[in-house]
Amino acid sequence: MDYLCCPQCRSSLDLPGNGLGLSCSSCGSAFPAEGGLVDFVDVRSLEEFALWQRAVYDGLITSARIPDHKRPEAVALYLDYCVDVAGRYGPLMPGWLGVKCRQVMDTLEPRPGELLLDVGCGTGTMLAMMEAVYGTRGVGVDFSRGAVESAIACRRGESEFFTADALQLPFRDGSFDIVTALSVLEHVSDPARMISEIGRVLKPGGRMLLHTASKKNRWTWHWWQRLTSFGRYGLGVDDRVGHDQGNFFEQEGLESMVRVAGLDRVRTYAVHTMYTIMFDEAFPGLLPRLLGTRLLDTINSLLDTADAFPSRMGYGNEILATAWKG
């Protein structure tokens, strides 16, 4: 774990040897460990927005949807299911989005044994699937202590997990071959700083994959649902816990943010437009088991073709972005 450093001053960390955590002899910061989990989040420095996001994902806001990690049996079952599907068929989450994610990840050429950081790892599904598909070694950080505890309890494979702030990562410069962050960027108070942190911890030649919510949500299945339901029943509203439409992205803005962070070969993809997301939401999960790989591939490429034009125009529920560190 020589990639760890003090998130405040980036000096080396000391292990006091009493199992109580890590400390920094340069700036005096202490990072307590409870039950084998080191917590790098400096709660005193957090703004209101960050404290709210953390409370939502720790399940402390009763009006918000209960986070997945509050149901440990469900986490373990879902993780096993995802690893099984990834290992057999290759998608990096069940459904069409996972197939698209796999196609985009293939362009980043992950190799066995490469060190992968997943920012906002939740219960660790992405790391487990990446290990199943590409044989990468994983490190996961999440802002929510509850999510990381659950990731450790349900760990599949060799990944390491820490509680940390995406805006202040506890890692040395140039530590990771690949960094992924799925559905995280729209939850942080300073997305540009998060991307610059990702750029900092990437090795030269390292690659990044981002997935985030799109502001250009028209001609999509969710847009159609909102239109036909006159905004009732919560249909088509992207109101997942901690979401705020004001924090969603457009491809151009996201691309320039990634370039400013010093990354190049930037590519963005508008995904989950009309048919692909309809398919994912109408037949979640079980489909890969019922259909063979070849039939699934055929259906996926038909959906992809049907969505090609609006997607090329930039319409989609979400955006995938990739970049390389020169």
Ligand SMILES: [Zn+2]
């Ligand atoms: Zn320090």
